Amino acid sequence: MTKQETTTRLNDYLDGELGPAQVAAFEDALSKDPALRAELESIQAAMELLRTEGPLQAPTGFHERVMAQAAVEPMPQIGWMDRLRRFFRDLPMETLAMAVAATIVLVLVGNFLPDSGEPETEPAALQPAEPERRATAGAQETKEAAQKTPGAAPSIQAEDEIDPIREVANGLISGPVDNSTSDKPAKSGSMDKADMKGPKGSDVVGMLDLGTQGEAPIGSTSGAEPAFETPEAQSVDLETQLNAAVAYSVVVKDSSSLRQIAALAERHGGRAVHGKTGATLSEADLDGGRVQVQVRIPPAQLASFHSALNSVGAAQRTSMNDANLYGPDTISLNLDVRLQ
Amino acid sequence: MFALLFAMVHRPTDEELVQRFKGGDRNAYSELVRRYQNRIFSVCMRWLKGDREIAEEVSQDVFLALFRALPGFRGDAKLSTWVYRVAINHCKNRQTYRHRRAHGRHDSIDGIQQEDDAPKRQLADDNAPGTDALVHQLEARTLLQEALDQLDDEQRQMIVLRDIEDLSYEEISKLLDLPRGTVKSRLHRARHELAKKLGRRLNLADVV
Numbered sequence: 001m002t003k004q005e006t007t008t009r010l011n012d013y014l015d016g017e018l019g020p021a022q023v024a025a026f027e028d029a030l031s032k033d034p035a036l037r038a039e040l041e042s043i044q045a046a047m048e049l050l051r052t053e054g055p056l057q058a059p060t061g062f063h064e065r066v067m068a069q070a071a072v073e074p075m076p077q078i079g080w081m082d083r084l085r086r087f088f089r090d091l092p093m094e095t096l097a098m099a100v101a102a103t104i105v106l107v108l109v110g111n112f113l114p115d116s117g118e119p120e121t122e123p124a125a126l127q128p129a130e131p132e133r134r135a136t137a138g139a140q141e142t143k144e145a146a147q148k149t150p151g152a153a154p155s156i157q158a159e160d161e162i163d164p165i166r167e168v169a170n171g172l173i174s175g176p177v178d179n180s181t182s183d184k185p186a187k188s189g190s191m192d193k194a195d196m197k198g199p200k201g202s203d204v205v206g207m208l209d210l211g212t213q214g215e216a217p218i219g220s221t222s223g224a225e226p227a228f229e230t231p232e233a234q235s236v237d238l239e240t241q242l243n244a245a246v247a248y249s250v251v252v253k254d255s256s257s258l259r260q261i262a263a264l265a266e267r268h269g270g271r272a273v274h275g276k277t278g279a280t281l282s283e284a285d286l287d288g289g290r291v292q293v294q295v296r297i298p299p300a301q302l303a304s305f306h307s308a309l310n311s312v313g314a315a316q317r318t319s320m321n322d323a324n325l326y327g328p329d330t331i332s333l334n335l336d337v338r339l340q
Numbered sequence: 341m342f343a344l345l346f347a348m349v350h351r352p353t354d355e356e357l358v359q360r361f362k363g364g365d366r367n368a369y370s371e372l373v374r375r376y377q378n379r380i381f382s383v384c385m386r387w388l389k390g391d392r393e394i395a396e397e398v399s400q401d402v403f404l405a406l407f408r409a410l411p412g413f414r415g416d417a418k419l420s421t422w423v424y425r426v427a428i429n430h431c432k433n434r435q436t437y438r439h440r441r442a443h444g445r446h447d448s449i450d451g452i453q454q455e456d457d458a459p460k461r462q463l464a465d466d467n468a469p470g471t472d473a474l475v476h477q478l479e480a481r482t483l484l485q486e487a488l489d490q491l492d493d494e495q496r497q498m499i500v501l502r503d504i505e506d507l508s509y510e511e512i513s514k515l516l517d518l519p520r521g522t523v524k525s526r527l528h529r530a531r532h533e534l535a536k537k538l539g540r541r542l543n544l545a546d547v548v
Contacts, residue, residue: 011528042535049484049538050503055382059396062381066373066403073404075364076411 010040014047244294244334246302246320251340252313255286260312261293261335268305270297270330286339293335302331313337354419361410369410373403376420379505380427386500387431387493388438390485398434402427421515424507428497428515435493487537495530502527 006029012018013026030037250261258281265272272281275292285291297305309315318336352360352371360368380402384395405426413422488496501507501515502523512527513520 007528007532008525011524011531014531039532039535042539043531046487046531046535046538047503049480050499050534053481053484053504055378055505056385058377058381058399059392062377062396062399063370063373066377066400067370069400069404070366070369070407073407075366076408 006036010036010043013040014043244321245331246306247318247334248309248315248336249318250309250313250315250335250337252286252337253340255283255339257312258283258286258291258293258337261295261309261337264305264308264312265295265297268297268301268308270295270301270305272296272335275334286337289339291337293337295333295335296330297333298329299331302333305333309335313340355415358410358413358415358419369407372406372419376423377403379420380423383424383427383500383505384431386485386488386496386504387428388434389489394434394438398430399427402430405430417514418511421511424501424505424511425515432493483538487534490537491530491533494526495533498523498527498530499534503531 009026013023018026030040262272262281272293272295273279274281274285275294281293357368357372381395381399384398385392388395388398406423413419488499491499501512509520509523512523516523
């Protein structure tokens with residue numbers, strides 16, 4: 001055992017920090033080493049003297065003198081700097097650092113992702129040309145009527161304006177239009193570009209909700225892609241499909257219904273023709289029990305035509321292509337007419 | 341009645357007193373002074389080589405500093421550790437000041453050093469005629485203080501904190517910001533040195 005080890009062992013022995021076996025070994029060493037024993041005894045004597053001495057007593061009147069000094073001191077306050085320092089010291093810095101790092105990462109990642117908060121607008125080349133023609137006075141009236149129709153579901157784009165064409169196309173308006181309920185003055189009897197704008201001035205194209213009658217999900221028909229889904233519609237002439245704004249399935253009782261449809265189209269300022277040939281409709285077209293009819297009417301007449309179509313037969317809107325809702329002159333409706 | 345009895349029996353902890361003081365209760369500070377005055381004065385006395393007047397002055401400074409600093413006490417360590425740390429810092433500062441101004445008391449050190457070859461003194465025998473315990477105690481205290489004064493600051497602080505104030509190794513380690521092993525080895529050396537100094541001054545057989 002070296003001198004250092006012996007000294008350490010000796011002090012551990014004095015402090016009672018040795019285990020029983022170590023105590024026995026050390027006491028054995030003590031019995032064999034008189035110098036070590038003498039050193040132990042001298043230290044024990046010194047420690048004994050220290051312990052009997054103990055803490056000294058403060059002088060008499062010390063407490064009173066201290067309190068007298070403190071009495072003239074204002075009560076100490078924690079300064080705002082100390083409070084601030086303590087606040088930051090008590091913060092869980094690791095958690096804070098992780099939160100800051102996560103925020104930075106989110107911000108950086110967010111800059112590289114497309115903005116999904118709003119519907120993506122079509123590239124200019126794919127967007128339909130904005131209507132250059134002003135709609136007729138009926139459009140405005142229809143719009144106002146749409147706003148006033150009881151029970152009408154709120155449109156996703158109708159923050160301050162309701163687009164009558166889209167409302168009608170969505171099947172939200174089915175009854176006759178009551179212009180008298182409007183409390184909004186008509187805008188000089190016409191519809192302008194502003195009427196065809198969605199929220200924040202964006203074009204309504206691509207924002208149309210198609211999910212009202214089990215059609216394609218919302219947003220799935222943005223752009224110029226046709227959204228015909230029913231098997232029957234798939235047989236319709238491709239050009240008709242592409243041009244059609246709305247497709248209907250109409251079940252009629254007899255072939256005379258074709259004349260009614262033609263008359264209906266004319267009453268709405270348009271024309272109904274054979275969907276494939278483009279020829280004028282005749283009752284013979286329904287000899288096969290089914291015919292595709294193309295109806296071209298001014299957009300402003302859509303609401304009225306939509307309502308009147310049910311008087312001809314059991315009409316059901318099967319799809320809608322919002323890109324074609326705003327033709328320059330007319331919009332095209334595709335009617336899949338079948339005999340009952 | 342029960343509340344009064346509880347108040348008489350219940351001894352508030354240091355932390356409770358600190359909280360009360362932070363709330364503006366000066367009586368809490370008074371209680372803390374009463375609780376620590378002997379220990380602080382004792383440390384100052386030992387550190388400042390038995391100069392009673394200076395020790396009292398420094399002790400008062402320590403408590404005044406505590407009064408001003410208590411609101412900032414965070415409670416990370418025991419109050420006693422913190423109080424001792426303040427006291428030691430004050431003692432060190434005062435000692436540095438004294439050395440710089442050459443006002444330190446070196447008489448006893450010089451005296452002892454000169455007396456190294458003097459014959460050993462013997463503590464008065466309690467049972468001897470004409471002596472009493474008080475004389476014995478005063479003489480022992482003087483010898484102990486003289487021996488402590490001969491130690492260097494590092495050794496003296498170890499002896500004071502461990503063997504007089506009875507702090508644990510862990511408390512001393514925190515107080516002085518030293519590893520436990522360092523505290524132990526310094527204490528070992530300090531004890532050995534103190535025993536040597538005391539052995540020259542008295543007959544240890546009278547103590548043991």
